[in-house]
Amino acid sequence: MNLPMDMIELNQSFTTKEEAIRFCGKKLFEAGCIEADYIDAMIERNDLLSVYMGNFIAIPHGTDEAKRYVKKSGICIVQVPEGVNFGTAEEPQIVTVLFGIAGVGDDHLALIQQIALYCSDVNNVVLLADALDKEEIIRQLQMA
Template sequence: MTDQILEPGNVVAAGTATTKNDAITEAGALLVAAGAVTQAYVDSMFDREASVSTYMGNFLAIPHGTNEAKESILHSALSLVRYDTPIDWDGNPVRFAVGIAGLNNEHLAILSKIAIVFSDEDEVQKLIDAGNAGEIYALLEEVNAE
């Protein structure tokens, strides 16, 4: 698996989006800027969202592309954007949009690691309370472990 799935530069402590679509764009733009995906992958994130909500519970949404967009993934990566004001995600409050791109089905292992962190309400509260992107990254760095 790719060693550095989550890079410090892909963590934003104060996202600017106020809508679900803007949050998808914001998380996707970080993946593009990291060289992990092409813009076509971000476009497919909207297709995925149109077919099934990527809201996961515990203030988390994990927007990701469709299977048809796999060729738009250059390497596996995560992006994380935290929002001070919850975003309405199909009627659910989202404080974290985690963009995900997994090469060769690596996204399944990545998803399981993110799910473990966000299934623990105490861990989610630590992420909400973190003072900056560096603190958020430190709390999530374990997703990079094999």
């Protein structure tokens, strides 16, 4: 997984899942991966079906209809050490690592599969969540 250093954010904090998703969208927008309308589609996608994947990760991405707003495939990783709740107060789903993605064609499916496979081992998620620098995150993902 090719990941530029500027697409990794450490030690972020969010009050809501929408704020976290919009942050990922902004990273993808600033990198030239998407048009601004894709960010709202990322929120819509989570409203339709949660992007929480278990094991403390979420993979914010847009709806199928929003593919027209994707200029090039991209991914960002956002570390949230204190976590952000993607569930409810009664049934919290705490996320400590967000993988924001946008994919041309079926690239988003391949990205989701890669991330899900890597993060199916919760120890890998812990390594990402506890990483002290961006290089450490890149090293962990290159070993995957």
